[in-house]
Amino acid sequence: MPPFLFWVFALMTLIFGAAVVLNRNPVASALSLVVSFLGLSALFVSLDAYFVGIIQVLVYAGAVMVLFLFIIMLLNLQAEERHRINWLASAGGLGVALILLIQVVFTIRHFEAARQTFPALSASTIDDVRNIGALLFRNYNLPLQIVGILVLVATIGVVLLSKREPR
Amino acid sequence: MTTLGDYLLVSGILFSIGFAGVMVRRNLIIILMSLELMLNAANLSLVAFSRFRVGPDGLPNYNAQVFVFFVITVAAAEVAVGLAILVALFRIRQTTSVRDISSLKF
Structure with a gap:
């Protein structure tokens, strides 16, 4: 690119x-x-x-x-209608975010590898779907099952949360 | 050429934007969207490091991309539950502003 x-x-x-x-x-x-x-x-x-x-x-x-x-x-x-802006809270939030940004920029500037360009890929084809799939089902099989249970629990929870209370 | 630091910088700025949104905005839907921005900023730096660590077979390190897959899955579940809580809250209180939900405020 x-x-x-x-x-x-x-x-x-x-x-x-x-x-x-x-x-x-x-x-x-x-x-x-x-x-x-x-x-x-x-x-x-x-x-x-x-x-x-x-x-x-x-x-x-x-x-x-x-x-x-x-x-x-x-x-x-x-x-949303124009609330009276709580300047103290907004300035506090923005200040914390700004401090975080300064910290990130400072860390990147002092990170030796950040100045290097990306090495070229020497493989003839990049079949990343196959590689990610193989890793998912071989090395990360247990986390994959756990994530499946998490999605199932989230589905049941959403149905329960959005069900109307019986009167 | 773009360096690893350029991608990390974009990721850091995007994370800070999302963090500022969570801290400053008072609308719960916007707060959830800002959370998504933060998760995606983390994904960007994971993919950048994945491309940076080229293995002996000449391919990127796909462990990081598997991790991105898990992050996307968990984020989708989190958004679904968060929006369901939002709808349940709106039924009771007719509001989506965190200003009006201050019962637990110290």
Whole structure:
């Protein structure tokens, strides 16, 4: 991937990610999140992680965002009215996030490997779906079963939570 | 050429944006979306390290991508449960703002 495409997709991810937080209307936030996830999946593809890039689009831009938009529609949420902003709390939250960012940038600047470019892949074909599948079912079989049970429990929990109480 | 640090920087900025959203916003749906941003920032740095560690067979280290798979699965389950709690809360209180849910506030 040419380097300028990396910056295009990185800026797309970051700008629309910031739009998620800054938008007052939840629908606009949700649509910004979709664009941010599409940029992120392009970054995954640029790192030769085709499988992860595709499930990013399928699971996040598809399933999860439909869930978000459906809930926003179900609850009929409007853009929130202008509250009196608690400046102290907002400044505190932003300050903590800024300190975290400074710490991350400082750590990356002093990280020797961060200045190196990615080594070339010498394999003739990158069959990452096969490799990830083999790892999942051989080395990570028990975690895979546990995640399956987790998803089952989440499904049952969601049904129970959203069931109306019998009067 | 893009370096490993560029990807880590994008990941760190995205995580900070999500963290700021969780700290500052008062709408529960936006807080859940910001949580998703943070999880995805972590995924980006995992995939970058996976590509950085090329093994002797000339392929990326796929252990990290398996981990990304698990993170995505758990995040999807978490969003489903979180939104179900949100709907249940909205039925009782008719609000999605954390301002109005302060019974446990010290």
